[in-house]
Amino acid sequence: xxxxxxxxxxxxxxxxxxxxxxxxxxxxxxxxxxxxxxxxxxxxxxxxxxxxxxxxxxxxxxxxxxxxxxxxxxxxxxxxxxxxxxxxxxxxxxxxxxxxxxxxxxxxxxxxxxxxxxxxxxxxxxxxxxxxxxxxxxxxxxxxxxxxxxxxxxxxxxxxxxxxxxxxxxxxxxxxxxxxxxxxxxxxxxxxxxxxxxxxxxxxxxxxxxxxxxxxxxxxxxxxxxxxxxxxxxxxxxxxxxxxxxxxxxxxxxxxxxxxxxxxxxxxxxxxxxxxxxxxxxxxxxxxxxxxxxxxxxxxxxxxxx
Amino acid sequence: xxxxxxxxxxxxxxxxxxxxxxxxxxxxxxxxxxxxxxxxxxxxxxxxxxxxxxxxxxxxxxxxxxxxxxxxxxxxxxxxxxxxxxxxxxxxxxxxxxxxxxxxxxxxxxxxxxxxxxxxxxxxxxxxxxxxxxxxxxxxxxxxxxxxxxxxxxxxxxxxxxxxxxxxxxxxxxxxxxxxxxxxxxxxxxxxxxxxxxxxxxxxxxxxxxxxxxxxxxxxxxxxxxxxxxxxxxxxxxxxxxxxxxxxxxxxxxxxxxxxxxxxxxxxxxxxxxxxxxxxxxxxxxxxxxxxxxxxxxxxxxxxxxxxxxxxxxxxxxxxxxxxxxxxxxxxxxxxxxxxxxxxxxxxxxxxxxxxxxxxxxxxxxxxxxxxxxxxxxxxxxxxxxxxxxxxxxxxxxxxxxxxxxxxxxxxxxxxxxxxxxxxxxxxxxxxxxxxxxxxxxxxxxxxxxxxxxxxxxxxxxxxxxxxxxxxxxxxxxxxxxxxxxxxxxxxxxxxxxxxxxxxxxxxxxxxxxxxxxxxxxxxxxxxxxxxxxxxxxxxxxx
Numbered sequence: 001x002x003x004x005x006x007x008x009x010x011x012x013x014x015x016x017x018x019x020x021x022x023x024x025x026x027x028x029x030x031x032x033x034x035x036x037x038x039x040x041x042x043x044x045x046x047x048x049x050x051x052x053x054x055x056x057x058x059x060x061x062x063x064x065x066x067x068x069x070x071x072x073x074x075x076x077x078x079x080x081x082x083x084x085x086x087x088x089x090x091x092x093x094x095x096x097x098x099x100x101x102x103x104x105x106x107x108x109x110x111x112x113x114x115x116x117x118x119x120x121x122x123x124x125x126x127x128x129x130x131x132x133x134x135x136x137x138x139x140x141x142x143x144x145x146x147x148x149x150x151x152x153x154x155x156x157x158x159x160x161x162x163x164x165x166x167x168x169x170x171x172x173x174x175x176x177x178x179x180x181x182x183x184x185x186x187x188x189x190x191x192x193x194x195x196x197x198x199x200x201x202x203x204x205x206x207x208x209x210x211x212x213x214x215x216x217x218x219x220x221x222x223x224x225x226x227x228x229x230x231x232x233x234x235x236x237x238x239x240x241x242x243x244x245x246x247x248x249x250x251x252x253x254x255x256x257x258x259x260x261x262x263x264x265x266x267x268x269x270x271x272x273x274x275x276x277x278x279x280x281x282x283x284x285x286x287x288x289x290x291x292x293x294x295x296x297x298x299x300x301x302x303x304x305x306x
Numbered sequence: 307x308x309x310x311x312x313x314x315x316x317x318x319x320x321x322x323x324x325x326x327x328x329x330x331x332x333x334x335x336x337x338x339x340x341x342x343x344x345x346x347x348x349x350x351x352x353x354x355x356x357x358x359x360x361x362x363x364x365x366x367x368x369x370x371x372x373x374x375x376x377x378x379x380x381x382x383x384x385x386x387x388x389x390x391x392x393x394x395x396x397x398x399x400x401x402x403x404x405x406x407x408x409x410x411x412x413x414x415x416x417x418x419x420x421x422x423x424x425x426x427x428x429x430x431x432x433x434x435x436x437x438x439x440x441x442x443x444x445x446x447x448x449x450x451x452x453x454x455x456x457x458x459x460x461x462x463x464x465x466x467x468x469x470x471x472x473x474x475x476x477x478x479x480x481x482x483x484x485x486x487x488x489x490x491x492x493x494x495x496x497x498x499x500x501x502x503x504x505x506x507x508x509x510x511x512x513x514x515x516x517x518x519x520x521x522x523x524x525x526x527x528x529x530x531x532x533x534x535x536x537x538x539x540x541x542x543x544x545x546x547x548x549x550x551x552x553x554x555x556x557x558x559x560x561x562x563x564x565x566x567x568x569x570x571x572x573x574x575x576x577x578x579x580x581x582x583x584x585x586x587x588x589x590x591x592x593x594x595x596x597x598x599x600x601x602x603x604x605x606x607x608x609x610x611x612x613x614x615x616x617x618x619x620x621x622x623x624x625x626x627x628x629x630x631x632x633x634x635x636x637x638x639x640x641x642x643x644x645x646x647x648x649x650x651x652x653x654x655x656x657x658x659x660x661x662x663x664x665x666x667x668x669x670x671x672x673x674x675x676x677x678x679x680x681x682x683x684x685x686x687x688x689x690x691x692x693x694x695x696x697x698x699x700x701x702x703x704x705x706x707x708x709x710x711x712x713x714x715x716x717x718x719x720x721x722x723x724x725x726x727x728x729x730x731x732x733x734x735x736x737x738x739x740x741x742x743x744x745x746x747x748x749x750x751x752x753x754x755x756x757x758x759x760x761x762x763x764x765x766x767x768x769x770x771x772x773x774x775x776x777x778x779x780x781x782x783x784x785x786x787x788x789x790x791x792x793x794x795x796x797x798x799x800x801x802x803x804x805x806x807x808x809x810x811x812x813x814x815x816x817x818x819x820x821x822x823x824x825x826x827x828x829x830x831x832x833x834x835x836x837x838x839x840x841x842x843x844x845x846x847x848x849x
Contacts, residue, residue, distance in 0.1 A: 030718075031718055031721050031722070032715065032717035032718045032720075032721045033717075033721055033724075033761070034717075036720065036721065036724060036761055037717055037720075038437055038439065039437070039439055040361050040438075040439020040440065040442075041439070041737070041751055041763045042439070042440065042441075042442035042443055042741070042751055043439060043441065043442050044442055044445075044454070044756075045759055045760070045761065046454050046455070047434060047441055047442065047454065048761060050434040050454075050456075051434070051437050054434075054435065054437065079505065082353050082354075083351065083353045083354055083508075084353075084354050084356070084359060084505060084508050085354075085506065085508075085509060085524075089524070090524060090525075093523075093524035093525055094524065094525045097525075149556075152557065152560075153560075156560070157560050157564070164557055164560055164561050164564065164566070165553055165554070165557045165561065166550070167526060250552070251349075251552075251554060252554060252557070253557075254550070254551075254552040254553040254554065254557060255552070256524075256525035256526045256551070256552050257525075260525065260552050261351070261525065264350050264351060266715075267715065267716070268716075268717070269715060269716075269717040269718075
């Protein structure tokens with residue numbers, strides 16, 4: 001186990017190094033000169049060169065990349081070109097809202113997805129099953145931008161039940177979490193349904209029924225814990241999917257997380273922020289996957305980590 | 307030595323000769339009530355509130371309310387008025403300006419502002435280490451070149467004669483100088499606070515302005531509170547302004563309709579414009595005004611086929627500007643010359659190139675392109691610019707020119723324009739809104755030789771040394787009495803630019819701002835030419 005963990009951590013560092021290299025290289029070859037953006041439209045060529053020199057952007061690629069890595073070793077993500085603030089500070093301020101939103105989304109997708117999946121599995125082939133599976137299909141395919149605006153319009157504008165946008169209270173969290181969670185709920189309901197249908201056919205379920213256990217007890221105590229295993233293992237992987245989703249969802253609901261920060265930085269080609277956010281997302285995805293793999297043997301003893 | 311009091315109407319003449327008025331023509335609004343607070347929404351983060359650095363339309367007016375410079379504008383107009391300088395004198399030769407500072411003005415940190423702060427602030431903004439995007443505006447001040455090459459750390463042309471007097475020497479007479487002193491970049495900052503926060507001064511701004519920063523929660527909100535010690539009597543009216551960050555314009559409009567927001571900072575989203583204007587209750591809260599903006603198509607005159615003036619003229623005749631104006635819901639007026647109509651120096655009665663596809667075809671044939679040619683049109687990739695580019699593409703196709711559209715991020719289009727690799731660029735979303743209300747600001751960076759260099763903003767790469775000489779000559783006329791002569795020279799320069807058909811000017815955007823029912827103040831404060839979306843110092847709430 002310890003050896004496995006060490007190997008995975010070394011892998012993780014290599015992956016992150018690869019991510020920084022690819023991102024840094026792509027941004028380096030991008031035909032947009034950050035210095036010109038900083039220098040503004042009235043700058044003389046001398047001013048442009050002077051700024052280029054101060055930022056070290058006149059150096060060859062390897063030196064620039066080396067400096068970036070050196071900074072990373074010291075937990076220094078650099079300064080935003082356009083906001084002129086520390087990137088680490090900008091990300092740090094926006095990380096808690098994003099984590100909160102993801103936690104909310106996980107709750108939404110589990111509650112919605114598992115319920116739908118179980119209900120559908122218990123009545124396979126019926127209208128309920130078909131209806132739920134169509135709903136899950138819609139959830140998987142609907143663009144989050146549209147879902148978000150529809151929810152916002154219905155619950156915020158028409159019914160006035162929930163705030164339209166913003167951050168701070170529990171009621172602000174509901175719509176963005178739901179929007180972000182609907183995609184996962186769709187997947188989970190389908191996985192849960194097939195997993196549950198599979199388990200319900202097993203011998204031990206028949207045995208449990210034959211013992212005379214109530215239907216409720218058979219489902220909750222015997223079927224569910226077995227059916228839920230593959231689903232739970234997915235949560236770690238979800239984090240990667242969320243990283244894409246929060247860019248859209250945070251924009252729609254004015255949620256002050258790193259998704260918005262990333263989107264703004266991409267539009268303005270603010271390279272240090274793009275680098276920082278990419279790195280943080282990569283860390284989250286790598287950790288999520290690692291977590292999913294580590295948890296798996298606890299849930300399913302047939303899996304061994306070597 | 308000619309001595310003029312700041313109250314002289316003549317001094318203002320070259321700012322807006324048609325409306326030459328006394329210095330501070332502003333009369334306080336009799337209905338204005340002090341107190342209350344408002345909420346303004348924005349989609350993007352506030353970049354920085356450092357006046358030497360902030361240069362986007364979002365932080366520009368915020369910085370204006372936190373800081374002051376020696377000069378200022380009458381609210382809602384383009385007329386100069388004194389700011390931190392109570393009065394000033396200009397020497398006979400037009401190169402020495404002596405500013406007398408207002409006594410008793412304090413920074414938000416409580417310290418009194420003096421002439422040394424002015425010297426420090428102008429030296430700071432021109433110091434290359436500050437990396438100010440506005441440094442280039444100060445090129446007329448003596449000692450600027452020494453700052454640029456790093457051989458000096460203080461701008462030698464700016465001296466503190468005594469704590470209340472600043473003298474600024476120019477290396478050449480320049481009629482735009484007082485406008486430059488009204489730019490945010492010329493704001494006066496306290497040295498001790500700048501040094502305390504270093505590069506984070508932009509997050510901890512301290513100025514002399516009507517408001518001071520009360521709170522800045524990254525990614526969420528910026529809060530301004532009234533500066534009770536502000537040197538202008540009775541200003542500002544509002545106790546507090548909350549800028550909420552991260553709000554989509556469509557959502558902001560919904561919240562405005564719900565009464566949660568007072569001003570949508572990003573304006574009325576195009577998709578909602580007709581809905582808003584079609585509803586009388588909402589339409590009456592919409593305020594319309596001109597702005598010092600021109601949208602144009604550049605043609606790279608150094609590359610064939612646009613090195614041929616007939617081809618460029620043909621493009622000018624091919625563009626159906628009325629249709630393009632319709633694409634943006636009529637939020638603009640068709641343009642026929644580089645300057646917008648509200649800019650001094652605009653040539654009244656000039657007709658430009660009328661829409662005439664047949665004539666354009668004939669001209670193209672005359673130039674040897676009877677079968678047309680293929681080219682590329684670069685455009686910024688945010689709405690409505692790609693749609694406008696498609697209209698241009700269709701207009702060009704009608705005269706045989708096949709233009710493929712390159713829709714890219716802003717920075718990439720600017721890069722291609724600066725490098726001279728883009729044959730045609732639609733300027734929408736990038737250029738050009740005036741930095742200050744003077745015709746010179748539309749020439750040097752975007753039509754003059756200075757901007758035609760690698761990385762410059764003159765995307766046509768047009769460099770006409772005759773015109774440059776004429777421009778320099780016009781700007782050396784800093785005697786306000788001869789301002790009409792100067793403006794006529796500028797008008798001639800732009801007419802010659804149009805003869806060479808360097809651009810195809812398309813439209814001048816109009817500004818539309820919306821306010822909540824409870825907000826008061828004259829309409830022109832809401833379409834203030836220098837404070838977008840609104841002049842925060844003078845608006846108020848009625849309840």
